Amino acid sequence: MSTDKLVEDLQEVLGDGRVRVDLLERDLYLKDASIYGGGRPTAICFPKTTEEVAGVVRVCAEHEWPFVPRGSGTGLSGGATPIGNPVIIATSKMDEIISIDPEVRIAWVQPGVLNLDLTNQVAPLGLHYAPDPSSQQVCSIGGNVANNSGGPHCLAYGVTSAHVVALKVVLPDGSIALLGDESPEPEGYDLRGVFVGSEGTLGIATEIAVRLTPNPPSVRTILLVFDAVIDGAATVSGIIAAGLVPSAMEMMDRAAVQVVEAFTHAGLPTDAAAVLLVEIDGLAAGLAASEETISEVATANNAREIRVAATPEERELFWKARKSAFGATSRLAPDYYLHDTVVPRTKLVEVLEKVYEIVERYELKVINVLHAGDGNLHPLLSFDSREEGVLERVARAAEEIMQASLDAGGVLSGEHGIGVEKRDFMSRMFSDGDLAAQDTLRACFDPASLANPDKIIPEGSRCGDFALAYLATTGKPLPKEVWV
Amino acid sequence: MNLTGLDSGLDVGVDSGLNAEHDIELLENFATEIGSEGSVTVRGGGTQWEVGGLPKADAREVKAPTGVWSFAPADMVVRCGAGTTVAELNEKVGRAGQMLPFDPPSPAEATVGGLLAVGQNSYRRLRYGPLRDLLLQIRFVNSLGQLIRSGGPTVKNVSGFDLCKLMVGSLGTLGFIAEVILQCQPVPEASRWFSGEAMTIPNKLLTELWQPSSILWNGEQVWVLLEGHRRDIEAASQSAGLAECEPPVTTELTSFGKDSRRISLPPATLKQLPKYFPPGSFIAEIGVGIAHLLADQEVPADMLPQPDQRSVALQREIKARFDPSGRMNPGRSVWRDCSV
Numbered sequence: 001m002s003t004d005k006l007v008e009d010l011q012e013v014l015g016d017g018r019v020r021v022d023l024l025e026r027d028l029y030l031k032d033a034s035i036y037g038g039g040r041p042t043a044i045c046f047p048k049t050t051e052e053v054a055g056v057v058r059v060c061a062e063h064e065w066p067f068v069p070r071g072s073g074t075g076l077s078g079g080a081t082p083i084g085n086p087v088i089i090a091t092s093k094m095d096e097i098i099s100i101d102p103e104v105r106i107a108w109v110q111p112g113v114l115n116l117d118l119t120n121q122v123a124p125l126g127l128h129y130a131p132d133p134s135s136q137q138v139c140s141i142g143g144n145v146a147n148n149s150g151g152p153h154c155l156a157y158g159v160t161s162a163h164v165v166a167l168k169v170v171l172p173d174g175s176i177a178l179l180g181d182e183s184p185e186p187e188g189y190d191l192r193g194v195f196v197g198s199e200g201t202l203g204i205a206t207e208i209a210v211r212l213t214p215n216p217p218s219v220r221t222i223l224l225v226f227d228a229v230i231d232g233a234a235t236v237s238g239i240i241a242a243g244l245v246p247s248a249m250e251m252m253d254r255a256a257v258q259v260v261e262a263f264t265h266a267g268l269p270t271d272a273a274a275v276l277l278v279e280i281d282g283l284a285a286g287l288a289a290s291e292e293t294i295s296e297v298a299t300a301n302n303a304r305e306i307r308v309a310a311t312p313e314e315r316e317l318f319w320k321a322r323k324s325a326f327g328a329t330s331r332l333a334p335d336y337y338l339h340d341t342v343v344p345r346t347k348l349v350e351v352l353e354k355v356y357e358i359v360e361r362y363e364l365k366v367i368n369v370l371h372a373g374d375g376n377l378h379p380l381l382s383f384d385s386r387e388e389g390v391l392e393r394v395a396r397a398a399e400e401i402m403q404a405s406l407d408a409g410g411v412l413s414g415e416h417g418i419g420v421e422k423r424d425f426m427s428r429m430f431s432d433g434d435l436a437a438q439d440t441l442r443a444c445f446d447p448a449s450l451a452n453p454d455k456i457i458p459e460g461s462r463c464g465d466f467a468l469a470y471l472a473t474t475g476k477p478l479p480k481e482v483w484v
Numbered sequence: 485m486n487l488t489g490l491d492s493g494l495d496v497g498v499d500s501g502l503n504a505e506h507d508i509e510l511l512e513n514f515a516t517e518i519g520s521e522g523s524v525t526v527r528g529g530g531t532q533w534e535v536g537g538l539p540k541a542d543a544r545e546v547k548a549p550t551g552v553w554s555f556a557p558a559d560m561v562v563r564c565g566a567g568t569t570v571a572e573l574n575e576k577v578g579r580a581g582q583m584l585p586f587d588p589p590s591p592a593e594a595t596v597g598g599l600l601a602v603g604q605n606s607y608r609r610l611r612y613g614p615l616r617d618l619l620l621q622i623r624f625v626n627s628l629g630q631l632i633r634s635g636g637p638t639v640k641n642v643s644g645f646d647l648c649k650l651m652v653g654s655l656g657t658l659g660f661i662a663e664v665i666l667q668c669q670p671v672p673e674a675s676r677w678f679s680g681e682a683m684t685i686p687n688k689l690l691t692e693l694w695q696p697s698s699i700l701w702n703g704e705q706v707w708v709l710l711e712g713h714r715r716d717i718e719a720a721s722q723s724a725g726l727a728e729c730e731p732p733v734t735t736e737l738t739s740f741g742k743d744s745r746r747i748s749l750p751p752a753t754l755k756q757l758p759k760y761f762p763p764g765s766f767i768a769e770i771g772v773g774i775a776h777l778l779a780d781q782e783v784p785a786d787m788l789p790q791p792d793q794r795s796v797a798l799q800r801e802i803k804a805r806f807d808p809s810g811r812m813n814p815g816r817s818v819w820r821d822c823s824v
Contacts, residue, residue: 103690104687148642171798175794177795178792178794179795182750183751183789184614184773185605185774186748186789187820188799189653189799189803190649193616197646214694243581244670245670282694282695283712283720285715342639343638344559345639346558374640376638409637414642426644429643429644430643431633433631434634441802442645444805
């Protein structure tokens, strides 16, 4: 089918310069940061305003052509990967901070604003934007909204959803809607809440109101060193059970520490089985008491060293080590697959032991970096894709790790999303009825299935099933017009 | 049925005498009672029964299952039936020094499911966030009488669409909450109220104080709830010039009773309240945006956020698809103006 008319109509909305159709440029958008490829986009659009996004989406709707929203493309589950030949709507030119109200601590931003740029902009006001994914230097707020992104500090401060106040969105029919508002309990259903984490399948957020968080009065960063992973994990549970919610609690296993230390020279002990980075913040007396509790719990769990960052520089170095873990793995092998599952904190050791067993069986290398406080595992499998059959081994190991997490009462993804990567595993976590309910929600926003189609919900769970179920249960077809 | 997550937890501090099969039976009985035919409503403690209008008289009344079914202090999560009272839940998790900061006026009657379905937040939201952010997993009964699960038992989860958020504040018009998994919070070491004079809006306290739990203002006076280490509370209250006082939430205005009105406003507009209402006749939750007014006080329309028509149409579509025959809580509406 010729796409000339589609492209022409898109160009009418944005002009020639912001609709890219060169093969070379389209090929830059074959994937996000994941290993999943699929189709080739028909065109890449670069709108700058809500109205322009609406114009582009209306053109897609008129042509019944699918579109894929894309932020910085740092996603790891294939959420922004094109399937078929969709139009890609890139938000990278929508990078303005629209307004900042320091008094009530709400900022309106365009989706292309980079996570760390917002924090840097509001730093002089003593504020920051709390969700801090490791990719925060390059990932966009719009992408964070799509994936309900987390980060080390969401242990105490909550994931993206807790920081999104309201959203202006372009719906898949090209209309514009405001979801939520600046009031605390907007009337009606919480569509803001369902939009966050919907991976671009319900529309495109074009203006985002986020909550800004005051910088803590003081911070203490403690490095705990263990000779056994089990002791580190027991310390994590012990700290929580003692009534503390640190602002972050991150763990690295020996392989991770060795890779990171060679790269950052942060002074981490490369012979330790695990290091745990615990950060607490707040006021003086509370901090001192928390630090004491953490030391007691760590000592009781055989910590061989307790090192408190003595200077802001040392703290920075600890964090640099943690946040560069994944980048540093390019030293191990040219390619990596980064997993993301969550288990109850108390099951961390059990699942980690399974991870080691699985990767050994598939003759792969793994480093483990965990948001341990949240029970969020990030096993990173490194490999060389030129090696024959390695991709299949990686995929099978990843699937077994995921199943081990589910068996321990965990979930498919903590912060990377479902995308295409875990779509077909959704039915391992949810029943057909659960998935039909999710797809019913999706279909309300996007009855024509044009917004990032074939993501999240597996085939066969589409909401047609809901109508069938209704028929089967009640013996009646769905009423045609039911305005209640 | 998918049982994932049902058996996680250590059952520490809870002696429910129940097992997972028993919980499932209670949940399935609830779903069967709701069924797939006829108007139906679920009644909790009835403490907020009027919110959104009364269900039609012909609606069958059903009760949600009760019981705290598992609690893992080191995971800080608790699983319970929606009919469990807030008092019972807090009593159970309190044994491990944890709490759910829900604070309904009558915790012995108010149920967890009712509280979530209504979606009105605690006066401590400033510190602990809204109810919806503490809800990790939900099981609800849909209009077909099926048990549907969304979310997961872990504190972090982005596995599929978040129907938990859809259910909170939906007044049982899309589904009936059967069971929830909630994230607990540690009980603070100390919790004290302070007050001071404030003729203008005390927004500066939001920056001066570290994580205050509540700041209430009535146009002439401010009340502040500080929670944490007692020495930090003393130092902070002194430097802010505040004096310790009795908790103000026992006063008539903030009792959330029938004689007061609860309005949700953008926090930036709270400063306008004294223009319309004399000092002492309202109480505003600073930094949050809830205003408690006397029953006969009307807020000027331009202060209230106007509903977005496209969003309302989308919400009606959701109602129509989730409850095609309109059998769930007929008569009750999530919109102030049902004609919107």
